[in-house]
Structures are given as C-alpha cells and as structure tokens.
Amino acid sequence: MKSQISQHKNKKPFANKKNFQYIFLYIVMDRVKDLASKKAAVIFTKSSCYMCHSIKQLFYELGASPAVYELDNDSYGREMEWALRSNFGCNPSVPAVFIGGKFIGSSKDIISLHVDGSLKQLLMDAKAIWF
Amino acid sequence: MGSRRRTAEDTNKVVNGMPSYAPPLPPSNSMGMEGNIHPSRLSDFGAIEQSLGFRIEDAMNLSRNPVFNQMKSNSQALGADIQFGALNKTLQLQKESQSNLASTSGGHRENWGESNMADGSADTSTDDTEDKNQMPERGESSERSKDKSDQKTLRRLAQNREAARKSRLRKKAYVQQLESSRLKLTQLEQELQRARQQGIFISSTGEQTHSMSGNGAMAFDAEYARWLEEHNRQTNELRAAINSHAGDIELRTIVDNFMTQFEDIYRLKGVAAKADVFHILSGMWKTPAERCFMWIGGFRSSELLKLLVSHLEPLTEQQLMGIYNLQQSSQQAEDALSQGMDALQQSLSETLANGSPNPSGASGNVANYMGQMAMAMGKLGTLEGFLRQADNLRQQTLQQMLRILTTRQSARALLAISDYFSRLRALSSLWLARPRD
Numbered sequence: 122m123k124s125q126i127s128q129h130k131n132k133k134p135f136a137n138k139k140n141f142q143y144i145f146l147y148i149v150m151d152r153v154k155d156l157a158s159k160k161a162a163v164i165f166t167k168s169s170c171y172m173c174h175s176i177k178q179l180f181y182e183l184g185a186s187p188a189v190y191e192l193d194n195d196s197y198g199r200e201m202e203w204a205l206r207s208n209f210g211c212n213p214s215v216p217a218v219f220i221g222g223k224f225i226g227s228s229k230d231i232i233s234l235h236v237d238g239s240l241k242q243l244l245m246d247a248k249a250i251w252f
Numbered sequence: 253m254g255s256r257r258r259t260a261e262d263t264n265k266v267v268n269g270m271p272s273y274a275p276p277l278p279p280s281n282s283m284g285m286e287g288n289i290h291p292s293r294l295s296d297f298g299a300i301e302q303s304l305g306f307r308i309e310d311a312m313n314l315s316r317n318p319v320f321n322q323m324k325s326n327s328q329a330l331g332a333d334i335q336f337g338a339l340n341k342t343l344q345l346q347k348e349s350q351s352n353l354a355s356t357s358g359g360h361r362e363n364w365g366e367s368n369m370a371d372g373s374a375d376t377s378t379d380d381t382e383d384k385n386q387m388p389e390r391g392e393s394s395e396r397s398k399d400k401s402d403q404k405t406l407r408r409l410a411q412n413r414e415a416a417r418k419s420r421l422r423k424k425a426y427v428q429q430l431e432s433s434r435l436k437l438t439q440l441e442q443e444l445q446r447a448r449q450q451g452i453f454i455s456s457t458g459e460q461t462h463s464m465s466g467n468g469a470m471a472f473d474a475e476y477a478r479w480l481e482e483h484n485r486q487t488n489e490l491r492a493a494i495n496s497h498a499g500d501i502e503l504r505t506i507v508d509n510f511m512t513q514f515e516d517i518y519r520l521k522g523v524a525a526k527a528d529v530f531h532i533l534s535g536m537w538k539t540p541a542e543r544c545f546m547w548i549g550g551f552r553s554s555e556l557l558k559l560l561v562s563h564l565e566p567l568t569e570q571q572l573m574g575i576y577n578l579q580q581s582s583q584q585a586e587d588a589l590s591q592g593m594d595a596l597q598q599s600l601s602e603t604l605a606n607g608s609p610n611p612s613g614a615s616g617n618v619a620n621y622m623g624q625m626a627m628a629m630g631k632l633g634t635l636e637g638f639l640r641q642a643d644n645l646r647q648q649t650l651q652q653m654l655r656i657l658t659t660r661q662s663a664r665a666l667l668a669i670s671d672y673f674s675r676l677r678a679l680s681s682l683w684l685a686r687p688r689d
Contacts, residue, residue, distance in 0.1 A: 175592030182584045236648040
C-alpha cells in the first residue's frame, strides 16, 4: 500500500492546467456540435455582426428557417467563438453555418455555394427546404 | 537739272536775288536765276552761300524731293534764324582764309544744327559729329535738307538701338524665368514620383495612417488606370479573335487571361480597401455614369446577366435555365448583402444619434461620447467585409456564367460586358464635355 502511494506521488496528475484547456475545448466543441445537429440549418451569429444579418436574410429568402444562436448572449459564447475559429477553421468566426450537422463555412463560402446552386441542393438534402 | 555735289571751295555758282533770299524758291525763278550767274559780282554771296552750307541749286531740286514738303515747313520756320545766322557769320568769314572755310562751315553747320534742334533732343551731338564727318564731301549740296534727313535717320537709328537693347534685356529676363520654372518642374516631378512610390508601398502593406490615406487612394487610382489600359488591350484582342473566327483553344486561352485580369482588379481593390474603404465605396475612381449605377463598390451582377441574355442566343434549354437560376441567385445574394448594409447604417445612426441617457454629469457624458464613438468605429470596420463579399459575389457570378456557356459564347459574353462598360465610360466623357449654357 505504502509503495503504491509513493509511486503515485511521483506521477503527474492528469487534470493539470494544460490538460484542463484541452478538456474544456472538447466540452465546448461538443456543445457546438450538439447545437448544430438540433436543426437542419444552424447559424452561429453575434448581435453586432451585420454580415450575419445578411446571411440570415439569404436563408429566409431561400425558405429555410435556420436556428440562430447568438454567441454574445450565450454564457460560453467566447469559448464557442474560439472553438469555431480554431477547431472548425471558420474565419471570420461568425457567421458559422452548419447544414445537416456539418460545418459548411462562413459568409464567403455560403455566397460562393449559393451562386453555383450548391447551397440550395445542400439545404434540400438536409431537408431544410423542400423546393 | 540734277543735284550736283560740290566741295566747300566751289564758290562760282551764285544766284540772283540773294539778299532777299528765302529757302522755298519756285522752280521757274530758279531756272531763270541759273541763267544769270555772275561769278565776279557775287563772290561775297559765295561766302554767304558757303556759310549756309547749302547749295541753292540743290534747294531748287528739293521740289522734286519727296521729303521737300516736310523740309519746307521746317525751313520756313527757321528762315529768319538762317538769315541772321548767315549775316553774322559772313562778317567773320571775310576775315578768314579760304582753307578754314571747311571747318567754319562745319561750325556753322553746327550752329545751324543747334538752332534747328529747338526741341533739345539728346541726339543733337550725334547728329553733329556725323555731319562734321560728312561735311567735306557735301559742299554746296543740299546739305540742309540732308541735315534734316540725316538727323531724322540718326534719331531713328538711335531709337532702334534703344529698342534693341530693351528687347535684349526682356529676352534675358524671360529666359531666366524659364530656367527657374524648369528646375521647379523637375523638382515637383521627383516629389510626385517619390510620393507615388510611397503610396503604393503603403497600400500594399495595408497600413492605415491618416497622412497616407490620400496616397492610398491615389495609388489605387493609378493602378486602376494601368489595369484599364491592359483591359482595353485584351478586349481588342478578344474582339479580333472573335471576328476572325479563331479556334476554341485560342479563345479559351484568351478567356482565361481575361478572367485572370478580373481577379487582379479584385485583389487590388481588396488591398486598397484595407487602406481606405471609403475611397473604394465612394466610387471616385470610376467615371460619373458608372458611379451612379454602382452597388457596393462595383457593378450589379444580376443586371449584367439581364443585359447579356440577348447577346448570347442561341442558348440551349439547359443553358437558359442555368442563366436564369444564376440571375436569381445573384439577385438574392445582392438583396441579402444590401439588407445587411442597411442594418449596419441604421445601427450606426442610432449609435450616433443617442447615447444611453446618463444622468451622472459631465464626466459621464464624456465617457458616454467616447463609448459611442468606439462602438461606431467598430461598426464602421465591418464595411470592408461587405465590400469583400460584394466583390466575391461578382467574381463568383462571372465564373459560374463561364461554366454554363460554351467557349465561344463565353468569349462573346465577355466582349459584350467590356463593350457595355466602355460605352458607359464614353457616356461619362461626353456628359462631362457637354456644352453648358
């Protein structure tokens, strides 16, 4: 028993500061993915972002009714924004669009996809729109 | 009866009616007079004549002289002076030797010359010196008239000299002025070159300083002008290729180069927008007509597609559907971006119009103001994003259009777009040059 304890004393604890950040990121990412899969079309926005406003309008124009999560009104908003930027590679971090639970992109990607007709197809595939 | 030049010593010729001599002699009388020459009787008259420095015979010839009338008026005025002068001098002459006659006559001439120059002109001395030189040759020739003509000539010559001198001075001053302005011009050119280089450097690094913002705009304007030249050249190349029914491969190459050119200008706009987004959005780098129909710093893709459909026929069903869908998609994207811009503008106005009502007093108001400004600044920063997305939309629309059309149709479409914009630019020039009343 004593030998086990002394052995254990030399090992570093798992939950140190660095590891804690990874854990936290993992938890936050999970939350993002969770929210994104709740509806066929999900957009993460910020109330101060006007490009987000444009992308929302585009979705409404297409007949989709996306779920909108404003990060500045969320208690973990800052961390989620960081997760979107670092993990999903979304630049700028908002608006971040998920269709069918999958990360699609930011405003530039959405506009490009819309112009060549792919956006509509994606929405139809995810059953966000019917026609 | 021609005028004859005589030496001063020739005293043989005398004329009747000498005592009552008056310079303007009628020709008929002089003819008669010539026939009545009596050298022996009138030797003293010869002296008088000599003192006058004037040959009466030649006076008669004056009537044929074109300047006679002028001389006539002069001599009439001076007739009295001459008579008195002559009488005074003959008394002196009779005592002097023959050899001195030349110099005396010269002296007389000088006196006569001086009395003549009643106006006190400064040229008198020059006249007299010249007369003294010419005196030995003249003798009893019509020296008085020649005197006058000489004096006039001399005066004219002197005036010419003056005028020449003045014009030389003026020319010198003018040349000096030209030199100094040339130096200034080269200096200004160097400064401009330096500033332009600095402007391009700053805009490429994307720095934002207040002093350099003007240069960023200028640098972009210069780059846009260069781009436009290259664009026009490529348009002509495209036109030539289409008209000469070039092959698909060649057309494809030209079309690809064309699209690369478009990518260039969008890249340039992006860089310039980082330095000065308002310059790009204002459209001051475009011509007035283009500026009027501008949308977020450029053309409206949906409008362009509407214009092109007529140029692109015949189109297959599939192509027609594709173009129609593309037009609709670009329209939707444009609307979305416009709405975003409107929301931004509205929010900015609200921020500037009213800060949150704060009753805490002066310091609170200042802090409020600062906070307002900070918020407004943040909102303005998003403008660049809108411009970027608008340009992205334009590029994507063009590329999608090229995917739907065949090579030949693409070439015709791009040519039609270029022509449309060049006509819009020409319209601007015409409008600016229109006669205003």
